[in-house]
Amino acid sequence: MKVEQKGHTTIIKDTHGETAAFLNTLQHEHNSYKNENLILDLSHDKNLKLEDIKAFADLIKQHKKQKKSIVLVTDSIDFNAVPQSITVVPTILEAHDIIEMEEIERDLGF
Template sequence: MKVDTKGHTITIKDTESSIEDFLIKVTTQYNSFKSHNLILDISHDKTVETSTIKQFDELSKKHKKSKKSFVLVAANIDFNAVPTAILVVPSLLEAHDIIEMEEIERDLGF
């Protein structure tokens, strides 16, 4: 797991052997990330499917409840099949753009 902090955002890149192991590690260390916007980058794993993405649902809801952004970066998935509670984008640049937009919305009171 590689962690990179940039302003109010923490990007965590998956370096684990499986997505499940990565999710467990992020969940157990969640308290150190909870006050930042989170980008979880699982794009290196080209075998990620919608069912794998759904495993992040609980963590996503928990993080958004604290008024922080939660974005997954994944490649080669059907973005239309992903639950609306989980925000998934194909690149890190798009993840940062989404977080900027959500920050502006929160500043405006939306």
């Protein structure tokens, strides 16, 4: 796991390609990141399945209660099959764009 701070956003990369272990680690360390916008880079896991993405639902729900954004990055799944409550994009640049838009929406009171 590699952690990188970029502005008001923290990028956490799964460097081993083991999504289940990565999620478990994130759940244990969530208090460290609960007040930051998160980009979770899962692009190292080329065997990622929709079920793996859905496993993040509880963590995402918990994080959004803090009025912070959380975006998953991978290009190895069908984006149309992902539930609307989970934001998944193919690149880190797009993840930053989503977070910026969500920050603006929060500032405007949406």
